Amino acid sequence: xxxxxxxxxxxxxxxxxxxxQAELDGVVEKxxxxxxFVDQLQSADTSAVEPMAHxxxxxxxxxxxxxxxxxxRDHYQQNSPAVxxxxxxxxxxxx
Amino acid sequence: xxxxxxxxxxxxxxxxxxxxxxxxxELTAAALARIxxxxxxxxxxxxxxxxxxxxxxxxxxxxxxxxxxxxxTGIPFAHKxxxxxxxxxxxxxxxxLANFVSxxxxxxxxxxxxAGIVTVGKTNMDEFAMGSSNETSFFGPVRNPWDRDRSPxxxxxxxxxxxxxxxxxxxxxxxxxxxIRQPAALVGITGFKPTYGRVSRYGMIAFASSLDQAGVxxxxxxxxxxxxxxxxxxxxxxxxxxxxxxxxxxxxLGGSLAGKRIGIPxxxxxxxxxxxxxxxxxxxxxxxxxxxxxLVDVTxxxxxxxxxxxxIVAPAECSSNLSRFDGVRFGHRHxxxxxxxxxxxxxxxxxxxxEVQRRILTGTYVLSAGYYDxxxxxxxxxxxxxxxxxxxxxxxxxxxAGPTAPTPAFRLGEKVxxxxxxxxxxxxxxxxxxxxxxxxxxxxxxxxxxxxxLQLIGPHFGESALFNFAHLFQRETDWHxxxxxx
Numbered sequence: 137x138x139x140x141x142x143x144x145x146x147x148x149x150x151x152x153x154x155x156x157q158a159e160l161d162g163v164v165e166k167x168x169x170x171x172x173f174v175d176q177l178q179s180a181d182t183s184a185v186e187p188m189a190h191x192x193x194x195x196x197x198x199x200x201x202x203x204x205x206x207x208x209r210d211h212y213q214q215n216s217p218a219v220x221x222x223x224x225x226x227x228x229x230x231x
Numbered sequence: 232x233x234x235x236x237x238x239x240x241x242x243x244x245x246x247x248x249x250x251x252x253x254x255x256x257e258l259t260a261a262a263l264a265r266i267x268x269x270x271x272x273x274x275x276x277x278x279x280x281x282x283x284x285x286x287x288x289x290x291x292x293x294x295x296x297x298x299x300x301x302x303x304t305g306i307p308f309a310h311k312x313x314x315x316x317x318x319x320x321x322x323x324x325x326x327x328l329a330n331f332v333s334x335x336x337x338x339x340x341x342x343x344x345x346a347g348i349v350t351v352g353k354t355n356m357d358e359f360a361m362g363s364s365n366e367t368s369f370f371g372p373v374r375n376p377w378d379r380d381r382s383p384x385x386x387x388x389x390x391x392x393x394x395x396x397x398x399x400x401x402x403x404x405x406x407x408x409x410x411i412r413q414p415a416a417l418v419g420i421t422g423f424k425p426t427y428g429r430v431s432r433y434g435m436i437a438f439a440s441s442l443d444q445a446g447v448x449x450x451x452x453x454x455x456x457x458x459x460x461x462x463x464x465x466x467x468x469x470x471x472x473x474x475x476x477x478x479x480x481x482x483x484l485g486g487s488l489a490g491k492r493i494g495i496p497x498x499x500x501x502x503x504x505x506x507x508x509x510x511x512x513x514x515x516x517x518x519x520x521x522x523x524x525x526l527v528d529v530t531x532x533x534x535x536x537x538x539x540x541x542x543i544v545a546p547a548e549c550s551s552n553l554s555r556f557d558g559v560r561f562g563h564r565h566x567x568x569x570x571x572x573x574x575x576x577x578x579x580x581x582x583x584x585x586e587v588q589r590r591i592l593t594g595t596y597v598l599s600a601g602y603y604d605x606x607x608x609x610x611x612x613x614x615x616x617x618x619x620x621x622x623x624x625x626x627x628x629x630x631x632a633g634p635t636a637p638t639p640a641f642r643l644g645e646k647v648x649x650x651x652x653x654x655x656x657x658x659x660x661x662x663x664x665x666x667x668x669x670x671x672x673x674x675x676x677x678x679x680x681x682x683x684x685l686q687l688i689g690p691h692f693g694e695s696a697l698f699n700f701a702h703l704f705q706r707e708t709d710w711h712x713x714x715x716x717x
Contacts, residue, residue: 144592151550151595152557152572153588154580163592166650170593173651174539174606180613187611188618190441191427191667192691196470211334217564224559226571 139168238397238714241306241454248295248305255295255305259288259349262307265398266351272379275393277312277370278320279352287349294347302457304347309402311390312353313360314340314445315434323436324356324368324386327562327582337434338466339403339445346461354402355389358584359553360410360438362386363656366647367586374643375418376715377681381640384414390448391418395715401449401458405435407442408541409635409660412672415448416635416684419674419713421701422448423455426692427667428473430459431466439548440471442541442664451711452673452701456480459694475692483695484702489523491700492628498534499633499659511676511683512634518707519632519700529624529631533616537662538654540617543597543610544665549587550594556582589650618666621688630700631688634659635672639681659686669694673701674710682713 144164148155155163209222218225239247247253263281270276284307291305315321315333322328336344344350357367365373365388373388375381376396383392387404391414394402404411406424415422423446430445437443445462449455460480466472495516500509516526558564558578565577583591597606624631637658646653663670668691672684685704689697705711 143596147592147596147599150599151591152554152575152579153583153591154576155588156580159585163589166589167592167596169649169651170542170589170654171596173654174542174593174597174610177536177539177543177609177613178605180533180536180609180616182609182612182616185612185615187608188615189611190471191618191665194428194471197474199467208334212560215331215334215561217558217561226559227568227574229571 139164139171238450239400240450241400241457242451244306244400245302245457249300251295255288255291255349256285258305259284259307259351262351262399269396269398273374273376273392273396274371275355275373275389275396275398276309276352277322277324277355277389280319280350283319284349284351291347291349301346303343303461306348306401307351307399308343308348309352309354309390309393309399310340310350311356311387311403311405313356313405313436314403315436316340316350316353319353321353321436322370323360324358324370325582325584325587326369327556329369329563331561335434338431338468339462340434342461343458351399354393357386357388358587359436359549360386360405360407361549361586361590363409363413363653364641364643364646365389366643367584369584372643375640377418378640380642381681382417382643384417384636384640386410387448388414391415391420391422394448394450395420397714401447401454403445404448405443405445406664407438407545408664409657411446411448412635412660412670412684412686413657415672417640417682419682419710419715420448420450421452421455421671421673421711422446423459423671424663424669425459425463425694426473426669428471429669429692429694430462431469431472433466433468437552439545440552441548442545444664451705452671452698453481453484455671456484456698473692478695480695480698483699486699487523488519488700488703491524492527493519493524494527494529494624494628494631496529496531496534496624496631496633498531503637503658504634505638505678507678508634508637508639508683511678512685515675515685515704516632518704522703522707527628529628531620531624531662533613533620534662536613537617537665538658540610540613540665541661542593542654543606544614546590546594547598547607548594550591550598553587553591558582586650614665617662621662621666621668625690629696630693633686635684635686639678639683663688667691669697671697671701673704674713675708676710
């Protein structure tokens, strides 16, 4: 399938990624080449093959439901661009 | 100090430290001086930490004086800037994390620090490890010490260049599709990627979680074995960490290769491999025959599916992993957004470079409604075909050998505008990650004055045999001792 500007704008919205109008044509062109390249896979016969999600087919290990972490909020928030009273701040969501 | 040549190995430094011929402070100060003198031209480091390094060196010297040191105690070392280091900036080569100071250490970092290693800094890399040339780094490309107009490969290009240039004897790397082995090949050093799950991924900034694996870039296989012994092992903080004992890798070095079988995939030596590189690989295989090993023809019929499969699976996982960068809790934030959606979109649009954005978009596309089965599920099935190819091969051989990269180091700028050409550079390394196998690259010759790497691939958890195969090759050849021009 050939990607259009509209396709790419939709994908970028899903990914919450702003692409400037000046860059969009270049992104459409390069992404189009990547999609065309991975489309080669469509010709592979995988009819009797189970999908593989983990290289050793391991399943997720479970652990006991015990507290292993202590409170590091103040330490972690030193990396935050904007905090107030121990809370992360963002533009107003509710009027 | 007779053993300490212009570019001493980690093992030689270790012996000199144990014999008290040199102190860690002297080695560390010398490494810092080399970085200061040479790295403007190479750009292999993003952050250098002289004060922390000298303090760690003094602690190592005290430990050695008490007779409590191990083989890594006091060795100057560098970490790829994808590993979280407590109190030290950890950028992952991205504007997004340009000011991020990690609150904790990655498990691999913690284990090496406990062994007494001395970290002098953090090395440059492709942004979020997405690249094969180091040109996607927000901090500028790394230059290949053999020819500064050429790429050192990527994504662990900073670690590779720093070790090849003798700035540090070894460094960590990570390998999702070849990011340790390919740069090791392109700068003429040893690069080791263990089996998936062998080294904890905790604190290693995630790219594609079913493929990412930590490893090392060193001057010799012996040095890699010493480092992996300290880094490997079960970690409850990594949900896919392998719960298996770690063998004594160094003890396996030197065993005879008589009767061992090396599989040569015919697809690896087909057209596409640069002729002088192919000649170097064939010569390396003759060395193995002299060492008593038998060469066996094998086939990987699904090899051609590897790169397209990878460029569905890896971007899909990347688009999920990188959704955490939202401009809210840490990382780059766009100032002046009036809505939360605008904050997300602008922070991510500004914080991520072009290649990372392409991967996020590709991943979002292949996972989106209506395309999941055709792309993502199809790729997961093709992934099994590739893994099955290797399983069939390892029923009859001990290791698989072939090239690491299709060409020697390419020029900076040569492939940067053509993502698909750049992706195809990893044709020989990507299938190994898809199958979760251990792989390594060892120097095996030159093409036009540039290093060529021999790739060795083992079965799951076959690290010991790989180290020995590479070690015996390095006893027979001197390619790994060739030093780039100053």
